[in-house]
Amino acid sequence: MSVIAFAKNWNGKFKGSTYELVSYSKKLASDLSVGLVVVSIGEIAEEELKSLGKYGADRIISVNDPKMNILTSRVYADVLTKISEKENASVVVLNDNNSGKAIAPRISVKMKAGMVAAVQELPVSLDPFIVKKRVFSGKAFGHVQIDSPQKVITIAKNCFGLVEIPVESVVEEYIPEVDTALFKVQVLEEEEQKNKVILSDADIVISAGRGMRSPDNWGPVEDLAEVLNAATACSRPVSDEGWRGHEEHVGQTGKVIAPNLYIAAGISGAIQHVAGISRSKCIVAINTDPEAPIFGVADYGIIGDAMEILPRLTEAFRNS
Ligand code: FAD
Numbered sequence: 022m023s024v025i026a027f028a029k030n031w032n033g034k035f036k037g038s039t040y041e042l043v044s045y046s047k048k049l050a051s052d053l054s055v056g057l058v059v060v061s062i063g064e065i066a067e068e069e070l071k072s073l074g075k076y077g078a079d080r081i082i083s084v085n086d087p088k089m090n091i092l093t094s095r096v097y098a099d100v101l102t103k104i105s106e107k108e109n110a111s112v113v114v115l116n117d118n119n120s121g122k123a124i125a126p127r128i129s130v131k132m133k134a135g136m137v138a139a140v141q142e143l144p145v146s147l148d149p150f151i152v153k154k155r156v157f158s159g160k161a162f163g164h165v166q167i168d169s170p171q172k173v174i175t176i177a178k179n180c181f182g183l184v185e186i187p188v189e190s191v192v193e194e195y196i197p198e199v200d201t202a203l204f205k206v207q208v209l210e211e212e213e214q215k216n217k218v219i220l221s222d223a224d225i226v227i228s229a230g231r232g233m234r235s236p237d238n239w240g241p242v243e244d245l246a247e248v249l250n251a252a253t254a255c256s257r258p259v260s261d262e263g264w265r266g267h268e269e270h271v272g273q274t275g276k277v278i279a280p281n282l283y284i285a286a287g288i289s290g291a292i293q294h295v296a297g298i299s300r301s302k303c304i305v306a307i308n309t310d311p312e313a314p315i316f317g318v319a320d321y322g323i324i325g326d327a328m329e330i331l332p333r334l335t336e337a338f339r340n341s
Pocket of ligand 1: 229230231232233255256257258259270271272273274275286287288289290291292293294297307308309310313325326327328
């Protein structure tokens with residue numbers, strides 16, 4: 022038996038969320054008294070693979086196939102299912118990011134395994150297998166039981182943290198036969214947004230709402246984001262108005278994010294907005310209205326005009 026963890030790489034590099042996934046899966050495997058098998062797909066340097074050893078990845082299966090460098094969910098799901106069956110997986114663990122969300126349900130169907138997305142912590146109980154996740158737009162927690170012998174879960178960012186258990190990783194190369202029909206849908210090219218931190222992976226997010234009054238006022242938001250190497254985000258009305266692109270909209274109907282630091286400027290803090298940001302480690306709110314609901318969820322609050330405060334923060338960080 023084993024726990025399988027899918028370690029996605031971005032152009033041959035792992036991110037903090039991958040290391041957190043390995044930390045989580047190592048603890049889960051140890052609690053279940055089974056081995057951990059970390060799976061990497063696509064071309065990647067051995068040194069990068071071995072960096073997973075710091076978090077307890079003693080066994081890594083590398084599908085080092087250039088044909089699979091670009092993530093296609095059908096192909097990746099097929100590969101992960103084959104490896105999970107070969108390794109007699111009891112639980113398959115993926116990050117709850119775009120790729121995890123696309124691949125996990127496919128694996129679940131292929132393996133006839135029950136699946137729970139965006140799990141918040143280690144299972145509440147192993148037998149029966151019960152996990153905890155947020156429900157009703159983050160207003161409550163639900164305990165969900167998976168009864169099938171095999172399970173698939175995706176884990177929310179920042180749900181476990183990094184735990185160092187340094188081991189010497191053993192890397193095994195394995196290229197499974199993949200049905201060529203699955204390659205029929207091909208991503209020919211991926212273009213990364215230049216000089217932009219991807220919102221779903223960002224450690225720091227600077228977000229702004231209708232309080233900024235006009236799309237022309239986003240300069241201070243972008244300046245602070247640049248200084249802090251942060252992603253930019255916005256409330257829903259801002260993207261509905263076309264002030265910012267929909268890819269920046271966070272909340273119940275937008276992206277759900279969990280950065281280490283979320284700065285909300287000119288955002289009232291409606292429940293639908295908070296649903297997308299409440300897992301942030303630290304929330305800083307800037308608002309002219311001391312009664313704004315955002316202060317109810319913020320760790321730090323600044324009562325004031327965002328157009329004044331943001332440039333002052335940028336200046337302070339630039340000089341620090
Ligand atoms: P407002 O509510 O207009 O708030 C603006 C804030 O800026 C106010 O608190 C004001 O005091 C402050 N302000 C004004 N001037 C300044 C200044 N100069 N400096 C600092 N502060 C200032 N919303 C989302 O964001 N995400 C979602 O996913 C989402 N999904 C929804 C789903 C449904 C079904 C529904 C009904 C609504 C949803 N909404 C969502 C909308 C949500 O209810 C709120 O209307 C929205 O979040 C408000 O956006 P806002 O805070 O930018 O604007």
